Amino acid sequence: METVVSGIRPTGNLHLGNYFGAVKSFLQMQDEYNCYFFIADWHSLTTHPHPENLRKSVKTILSEYLACGIDPEKATIYMQSDVREVAELYLYLNMNAGIGELMRTASFKDKARQQLHINRDSNDDSDVEKEIFNEGNKHSVSAGLLTYPTLMAADIIIHKALKVPVGKDQEQNMEMARRFARRFNSTYNVDFFPEPASFHMSAKAIKVPGLDGSGKMGKSEGNAIYLVDDEKTIKKKVMKAVSDAGPTEPNSIKPEPIANLFTMMEIVSTKDTYDYFNEKYNNCEIRYGDMKKQLAEDINSFCAPIRERILDIAANDDYLNRVARMGAERASENAAKTLREVREIIGFRAD
Numbered sequence: 001m002e003t004v005v006s007g008i009r010p011t012g013n014l015h016l017g018n019y020f021g022a023v024k025s026f027l028q029m030q031d032e033y034n035c036y037f038f039i040a041d042w043h044s045l046t047t048h049p050h051p052e053n054l055r056k057s058v059k060t061i062l063s064e065y066l067a068c069g070i071d072p073e074k075a076t077i078y079m080q081s082d083v084r085e086v087a088e089l090y091l092y093l094n095m096n097a098g099i100g101e102l103m104r105t106a107s108f109k110d111k112a113r114q115q116l117h118i119n120r121d122s123n124d125d126s127d128v129e130k131e132i133f134n135e136g137n138k139h140s141v142s143a144g145l146l147t148y149p150t151l152m153a154a155d156i157i158i159h160k161a162l163k164v165p166v167g168k169d170q171e172q173n174m175e176m177a178r179r180f181a182r183r184f185n186s187t188y189n190v191d192f193f194p195e196p197a198s199f200h201m202s203a204k205a206i207k208v209p210g211l212d213g214s215g216k217m218g219k220s221e222g223n224a225i226y227l228v229d230d231e232k233t234i235k236k237k238v239m240k241a242v243s244d245a246g247p248t249e250p251n252s253i254k255p256e257p258i259a260n261l262f263t264m265m266e267i268v269s270t271k272d273t274y275d276y277f278n279e280k281y282n283n284c285e286i287r288y289g290d291m292k293k294q295l296a297e298d299i300n301s302f303c304a305p306i307r308e309r310i311l312d313i314a315a316n317d318d319y320l321n322r323v324a325r326m327g328a329e330r331a332s333e334n335a336a337k338t339l340r341e342v343r344e345i346i347g348f349r350a351d
């Protein structure tokens with residue numbers, strides 16, 4: 001059975017982007033593959049969470065994974081920090097990772113800008129590099145942020161995964177993971193790690209848009225609709241979505257904010273509902289107020305049962321602890337097996 005690995009950082013509640021970009025695939029894959037789904041708590045340290053908040057966020061994601069329907073009997077669910085072998089593999093991969101290639105990744109540059117408190121005002125990246133090396137800068141960029149892709153590669157290849165269900169925003173990280181797997185093999189002249197591929201149930205990578213005009217939905221973008229949001233909150237967020245005065249020509253191309261509304265509808269509503277509003281748009285008869293009302297209703301119908309389960313599961317600490325312990329055990333066992341072989345390949349004592 002092929003192995004699947006994926007993870008989500010505990011940075012708050014799961015939102016629709018996480019669900020449709022990743023979790024939906026987890027649910028479909030857990031029946032057919034040997035699945036490892038983890039909570040990327042080491043990765044979240046790049047934002048230096050307070051221990052209490054970290055604990056809370058990890059519990060939140062665990063409850064939400066389970067409420068969405070990830071089944072601990074079918075998939076191994078665990079915290080990244082419970083599988084220390086991942087950190088050892090991360091160390092080995094870092095020895096063969098170039099600072100230059102890590103610095104060139106788009107997500108590093110974006111996040112480094114955030115840590116350095118600089119705005120992106122052009123497509124020129126020399127601003128980040130200059131500021132990183134500027135001794136006078138009172139903010140610094142952590143080595144953990146730079147080596148984020150090697151840790152992600154370690155997460156994946158420690159289980160020798162072939163498939164990784166992730167959203168479109170992870171493509172560059174996945175490219176790096178394949179590169180580091182290949183590099184290990186060629187450095188030691190072995191055929192040990194397979195190259196992991198991104199996996200999308202719908203054949204193409206998903207990017208759930210924000211409803212604030214442009215870009216993707218995300219926590220740090222401040223435009224997320226969360227699975228736990230109640231009906232009123234969902235309605236408020238959707239009714240605030242950016243729209244315009246409507247098309248003046250039949251069948252005109254949709255500007256980005258409008259295209260985003262339709263993309264969201266395509267994701268959560270029925271095909272009939274989508275077609276109905278699409279036709280209205282094409283005939284210049286669209287009323288965005290009506291469309292948003294329908295969209296809010298459909299998002300709420302989708303979230304309501306998950307929301308209820310989240311509240312129940314989060315109240316059951318015994319169950320959550322049992323799931324976490326069982327997952328840690330299973331994931332560690334498999335990781336230790338890989339690591340024994342890795343140590344031997346490198347030239348260390350294996351056990």
Ligand code: TYM
Pocket residue numbers: 005006007008009010016017018019020021022040043151152155156164165166167168169170173206207208209216217218
């Ligand atoms: P994270 O925590 O940012 O996001 C978790 C998952 O949600 C997907 N996602 C989206 N998909 C579509 N549209 C959106 N608007 C959207 N927002 C988020 C992400 O693509 C991701 O699949 N680096 C990873 C965590 C990670 C990981 C791994 C993933 C660490 N190690 C190993 C897979 C394998 C991250 O930051 O995801």
